[in-house]
Amino acid sequence: MSWFTSLETSEQITLISSIATISVSTISVLIALAALNATRQSVIQANRPYVVVYLETIDIGYYVKYLVVKNYGASGAFIQKVNCNKPFADNLLNGFIDDLSNRYIAPGQSFTTVIEFKDMPSLKINEPFILTVSYSDNIGKYAETFELNTARYQNHSRLGVSKKNLNAFENEVIQALHAIKKSEF
Numbered sequence: 001m002s003w004f005t006s007l008e009t010s011e012q013i014t015l016i017s018s019i020a021t022i023s024v025s026t027i028s029v030l031i032a033l034a035a036l037n038a039t040r041q042s043v044i045q046a047n048r049p050y051v052v053v054y055l056e057t058i059d060i061g062y063y064v065k066y067l068v069v070k071n072y073g074a075s076g077a078f079i080q081k082v083n084c085n086k087p088f089a090d091n092l093l094n095g096f097i098d099d100l101s102n103r104y105i106a107p108g109q110s111f112t113t114v115i116e117f118k119d120m121p122s123l124k125i126n127e128p129f130i131l132t133v134s135y136s137d138n139i140g141k142y143a144e145t146f147e148l149n150t151a152r153y154q155n156h157s158r159l160g161v162s163k164k165n166l167n168a169f170e171n172e173v174i175q176a177l178h179a180i181k182k183s184e185f
Contacts, residue, residue: 044139049077051105053131053146055115065150069100069133070110077135077142079103086129097131105135115150127151 004012050073056066071077082100096113105111128149135142166174 047074048139049073049075049105049107049135049137049142051077051079051133051135051142051144053133053144053148055148055150056112065115066112067096067115067148068110068112069105071105071107074107075137076104076106077137079105079133079135080141081134083132083134084129100133 004015007015049071051069051071053067053069056068058064058066069079069082079100080102082097084097096111100111103111128147128151130145130147132143132145135144
């Protein structure tokens with residue numbers, strides 16, 4: 001450090017301030033790069049597709065179960081493959097799983113099918129099954145796994161409103177109106 005002490009005081013101050021400026025500038029650039037990367041990741045996450053599979057049960061005098069595949073994301077997705085852990089699933093869903101493969105699903109778009117257990121009485125419908133959806137967009141590839149419980153509402157009693165002064169048809173109309181209103185919840 002003898003060279004530093006040999007400098008005049010004004011030169012020492014200039015050197016120290018230059019080193020401090022370079023250090024602060026380097027740290028600022030690193031922080032800006034980290035912020036840009038975080039912003040880029042946020043934009044990618046906000047604009048990517050989110051393909052979701054779920055069961056929907058609608059009460060129309062009896063419970064009807066639907067399998068729904070919906071894209072909740074902000075961009076479209078190309079569904080490459082849908083796999084199920086139960087070999088009967090595609091028969092149960094009338095080929096719906098195979099039909100989903102190699103399909104495009106737009107943002108907000110959904111595909112639905114009725115789940116018909118009456119055609120296959122030997123199935124153990126109380127056991128959940130697992131669907132894995134593999135899909136991609138122009139940025140990346142994704143795979144989501146969903147466990148679906150088909151026993152939902154299986155053992156529930158159907159509660160309804162009926163009025164003694166109305167006939168059976170009028171009571172069914174009231175039940176249907178209640179089901180429509182309930183579906184808005």
